[in-house]
Amino acid sequence: MSVLESLSPRALAAPESGIVEVITYARGQEGLIPLWAGEGDLPSPGFINRAASDALLAGETFYTWQRGIPELREALSRYYARHFSVSLSSDHFYVTGSGMHAIMLAAQALTSPGDELVYLSPAWPNIVAATELGGAKAVALPLDFANGAWSLDLQKLESLVSPKTRAIFVNTPSNPTGWTASREELAAILAIARRHGIWIIADEIYALYHYGEGTRAPSFLDVMEPGERVIFANSFSKNWSMTGWRVGWLVAPPEMGQVIENLVQYSNSGVAQFLQRGCVAALDHGDDFFRENFARARESRDILCDTLIATNRVETLKPQGALYAFLKVDGITDSRQAALDIVDRVQVALAPGSAFGPGGAEFLRACFLRDPKQVRVAAERLADYILGL
Numbered sequence: 001m002s003v004l005e006s007l008s009p010r011a012l013a014a015p016e017s018g019i020v021e022v023i024t025y026a027r028g029q030e031g032l033i034p035l036w037a038g039e040g041d042l043p044s045p046g047f048i049n050r051a052a053s054d055a056l057l058a059g060e061t062f063y064t065w066q067r068g069i070p071e072l073r074e075a076l077s078r079y080y081a082r083h084f085s086v087s088l089s090s091d092h093f094y095v096t097g098s099g100m101h102a103i104m105l106a107a108q109a110l111t112s113p114g115d116e117l118v119y120l121s122p123a124w125p126n127i128v129a130a131t132e133l134g135g136a137k138a139v140a141l142p143l144d145f146a147n148g149a150w151s152l153d154l155q156k157l158e159s160l161v162s163p164k165t166r167a168i169f170v171n172t173p174s175n176p177t178g179w180t181a182s183r184e185e186l187a188a189i190l191a192i193a194r195r196h197g198i199w200i201i202a203d204e205i206y207a208l209y210h211y212g213e214g215t216r217a218p219s220f221l222d223v224m225e226p227g228e229r230v231i232f233a234n235s236f237s238k239n240w241s242m243t244g245w246r247v248g249w250l251v252a253p254p255e256m257g258q259v260i261e262n263l264v265q266y267s268n269s270g271v272a273q274f275l276q277r278g279c280v281a282a283l284d285h286g287d288d289f290f291r292e293n294f295a296r297a298r299e300s301r302d303i304l305c306d307t308l309i310a311t312n313r314v315e316t317l318k319p320q321g322a323l324y325a326f327l328k329v330d331g332i333t334d335s336r337q338a339a340l341d342i343v344d345r346v347q348v349a350l351a352p353g354s355a356f357g358p359g360g361a362e363f364l365r366a367c368f369l370r371d372p373k374q375v376r377v378a379a380e381r382l383a384d385y386i387l388g389l
Contacts, residue, residue, distance in 0.1 A: 010132075010133055010135065011133075013132070013133075014129055014133060015125070015129060017125065017355065018125070018336060018351070018352050018354055018355025019036060019037065019125075019351045019352075019355050021336075021355075022036050022339050022340065022343065022349055022350070022351060022352065023036050023037060023349070025340055025343060026343040026349040029343065029347065030347075031347045032343070032347045032348070032349055033347065033348050033349070033370075033374055033377060033378040033381070034349045035348060035349060035350055035366040035367050035368070035370070035375075035378060036349040036350060036351050036367070037243075037351070037367060038175060038237075038238065038243075038323060038324070038367050038369075039237065039238075039241070039243040039367070039369065040238075040241055040293060040296070040297075040323075040367075040369035040370060041369075041370045041371055041374070042241045042292075042293065042296075043241060044240065044241050044242050044244075044245070044278075045240065045241065045286070045289045047281055047285055047286075048240060048242065048278045048279075048281045048282050048286065049278065050281075051277045051278045051280065051281035052274050052275055052277055052278030052281075053274075054277070055273065055274035055277035055278075056274040060273040060274045060277065061272070061273070061274065062273070063269070063270065064270050064271070064272070064273040064276070065095075065270065066261045066264045066265055066269070066270050067093075067094050067095065067257065067260070067261050067264070068093065068094060068095025068249070068270075068271065068276060069095075069273055069276045069277075070090065071276075071277075071280050072093075072095055072276045072279055072280050072283075073090035073091075073093040073094075073095070074090045075279070075280045075283040075284055076090070076093040076249060076251075076283060077089060077090050077092070077093065078283065078284065079283045079284075080221075080251070083207075083208065083215070083216060084216070084219060084221050084222075086221050088251065089254070091254040091257060092251050092252065092253070092254060093249055093250070093251060094249060094250040094251075094252065094257070094260045094261075094264070095247065095248075095249050095270075095271050095276060095279075096247070096248045096249055096250060096264065096268075096271070097246055097247065097248070097267070097268040097271050098235060098237075098246040098247065098248045099203075099205055099233060099234060099235025099237060099248035100126055100130070100248070101246075101248060101267065101268065102233040102234065102235070102248040102249060102250045103126065103127055103130055103201070103203065103233045104130040104267070105250065105260060105263045105264070105267070106167075106201045106231045106233055106250065106252075107127070107130045107131045107134055107136070107167075107201070108134055108263055109231070109256065109259055109260065109263060110166050110167045110199050110201070110231075111131060111134060111135075111136035111166045111167065112134075112135065112136065112166075113134070113135030113136065114135065114136070114137075114164065115136040115137070115164055115165075115166045116136060116137045116138075116139050116162060116164040116165045116166065117131045117136055117137070117138050117139065117165070117166060117167050117168070117169055117201075118139045118140075118141060118157070118160050118161060118165055118167070118168045118169070119138055119139070119140060119141070119168070119169040119170075119171075120140075120141055120143055120152065120157075120169070120170060120171065120174070120179075121140040121141065121142045121143065121356070121357040121358045121359050121360070122142070122143070122176055122177055122326070122353060122356035122357055122358070122359045122360035122363070123140075123169075123171060123174070123175070123176075123356055123357055124171065124175045124176070124203075124356065125355055125356060125357060127169050127171075127201075127203075128140075128357060136166070137164075138169075139160055139165075140357055140358045140359075141153075141156055141157050141160055142358045142359035143174075143177060143179055143359060145328075145359065147315075147317075148315050148316045148317035148328075149317050150174070150177045150178070150179035151179070152179070152181065152185060154185070154188050154189070154192070157189070157192060158192045158195075161192065161196050161198065165196065165198050166198055166199060167198055167199040167200065167201050168189065168192070168193055168198065168199075168200050168201070169200075169201045169203065170186075170189060170200060170201070170202055170203065170220075171203035171204075171205075172186075172202075172203075172204065172206075172217060172218075172321070173206040173207070173209060173210060173217050173319070173320060173321025173322040174206075174321070174322060175205075175206065175322055175323075175324060176322075176324045176326045176351070176353070176356050176360070176363070176365040177319070177324075177326045178318075178319020178320055178321055178322050178324055178325070178326060179319075179320070179321075180210065180212070180217050180218075180319075180320035180321040180322075181217075181218060182218060183218040183222055183223060186218055186219070186220050186222065186223050187223040190220060190223055190224060190228070190230075193229065194228075198229070199229040199230070199231065200220060200229065200230045200231070201230075201231050201233060202219075202220045202230055202231070202232045202233070203232075203233050203234075204217070204219055204220075204232055204233075204234060205233070205234050205235050205237070205238055206238065206321055206322040206323065207219055208239060208290060208294065209238070209294060209297060209321055209322055209323055210320070210321045211298060211301070211318070211319070211320060211321060212320055212321075217320075217321050220232070227253055229253075231250060231251070231252045231256075232250065232251035232252070233248065233249075233250060234248060234249050234250075234251070235247070235248035235249075236248065236249075236279055236282055238293075238323065238369075239282070239286065239290045239293065240282040240286045240289060240290060240293075241289075241293065242278075242279075242282065245275055245278070245279075247271055247275055247276070247279055293369065296369065296370070296371070296372065297323055297368060297369045299372045300368040300369070300370055300371075300372045300375040301318055301319065301325065301368050302318065303368075303372055303375050303376050303379055304325050304366060304368050304375050304378070304379045305317075305318045305319075305325055307376070307379035307380065307382075307383055308325070308327060308379060308382060308383060308386070310383070311383050311386050311387055313329060313330040313331070313386045313387065313389070314327050314328065314329050314330070314386065315327075315328040315329075315330070316328060323367050323368060323369045324365050324366065324367055324368070325365070325366045325368060326353065326360075326363050326364075326365050327350075327363060327364045327365070327366065328362055328363050329364065329386055329389070330386075330389070331386075331389040332362065332364070332389070333361075333362055334354075334361075335352035335353040335354045335360070335361060335362060335363060335364050336352040336354050336355075338352070338364060339351065339352040339364060342364075342382070342385055345385060346381040346382065346384065346385045347381065348378045348381050348382055348385075350364045350365060350366050351364070351365040351366075351367075352364060352365075353365060366378075366382075
């Protein structure tokens with residue numbers, strides 16, 4: 001028996017990331033403009049770095065609270081009061097080792113081998129892998145796509161709910177499509193979950209990256225009652241340019257506290273305390289920095305989409321939310337090969353839509369959270385490539 005043959009079938013079935021494949025292929029190439037991953041080009045701001053550095057130098061390097069330091073959980077409570085107009089005690093918040101870790105813990109808490117989790121596709125692929133590595137099955141509902149816009153068929157969603165379904169995973173605003181659920185759609189999804197006695201896992205990491213009316217996207221917090229079966233997964237990565245910090249959080253009913261603490265204990269045993277001090281600074285003092293990130297995203301979104309739509313070869317609309325243009329290009333059917341070819345020919349790196357599951361194979365994803373001047377160059381290169389097909 002070979003080394004690989006001796007490993008767990010679940011581990012062997014873990015898929016290679018189609019996004020990481022392009023990153024590995026293109027990383028380090030001279031003149032490359034990287035629109036591949038969901039992060040911007042600004043480093044973490046100094047006031048956040050200093051808070052973490054001061055705590056590190058002060059010796060905050062010991063084991064810490066499994067649920068997160070009290071100061072961070074209280075800061076999360078203030079953040080939600082400020083941006084979501086809800087009063088949630090600190091007992092609702094749990095600090096995790098990244099948004100990915102938050103999603104993984106939510107899936108672990110709700111699903112067992114043989115269970116099902118319904119999700120909206122195209123989707124960030126990690127929710128599928130996190131679910132299926134635990135032995136449950138991820139069931140995709142492809143969003144409908146027409147005239148450059150994405151939409152959700154609520155009847156199709158409910159038809160996928162079976163006796164095995166334990167949860168519905170909803171990412172809005174969506175990575176990669178930018179689809180953003182209305183308040184009415186969220187209420188309808190919640191009604192489906194109530195009728196079938198199942199949970200919702202709400203990935204609202206891009207809630208503040210909303211280009212429509214209001215200062216944020218609609219949230220399940222706007223339509224749910226206290227104590228309902230909704231778990232929120234979130235991350236410090238996008239709002240405050242902290243992707244490399246690997247810190248996230250869950251919002252969940254306090255009754256789940258010991259269960260979540262146990263899952264933290266047996267996965268990463270808690271987030272470094274000095275990192276959490278930086279996160280407190282981000283929440284309490286980071287609104288202005290977020291607004292800078294948001295302004296860059298909006299301007300770059302308009303530059304990228306306007307340039308590519310003008311080719312008359314790209315079917316897309318400006319996304320309602322999140323950080324991505326999901327592009328259907330006339331003449332491209334193999335997005336993986338196209339992504340590699342675009343790197344070689346015009347030095348722009350995109351993520352292939354095939355990495356995002358059912359409904360994504362013919363698309364390419366571009367993250368536009370970057371300097372608008374650089375995005376303009378990338379957009380012009382992509383337009384030249386597309387017009388040359």
